[in-house]
Amino acid sequence: MTDRCTLCDCELTNTDYGRNLTDRSRHHRLPLRLSEWTGSFPEEMREELIVLCYWCHEEMIHNPILLPGVEQQLCRLFAGKGLDERLRLFAEAIEKGAAALLAE
Secondary structure (H helix, E strand, O other): OOOEOOOOOOEOOOEEOOEEOOOOOEEEOOOHHHHHHOOOOOHHHHOOEEEOOHHHHHHHHHOOOOOHHHHHHHHHHHOOOOHHHHHHHHHHHHHHHHHHHHHO
8 A cells, every 4th residue: 555645645655865755754643742732632633643745744844834914813813822722723724724725
C-alpha cells in the first residue's frame, strides 16, 4: 500500500533531496511538544497520526502564508488568549475557512 498525503493526496515517494521521507511523513495531529497546551482538543486526537508529503509539511504547516488582513484578524482574535485557546481558534479558523471555500 502506498501512503498518500493527507492534505494534497499526492503519492509519497521514499526520497526527496536524498532523505528518506517514510519516517518523516508521519506526524501527530496534535504535536507532542504542545501536549500541555492542547487541553481543549479531544483526547483521542493526541495519539492520531497524519501522513504529509514534504511540501505540505514544510510549506502548509511550518510556513503558512498569512496575508496582512488575516494577520490583523488573527491578532484581534488571539488578543488576551492563552496558547491553548489560540491553538483552538487557529484550528477553527482553518476549518471554517476551508468549509467556506468548498461551499463556493
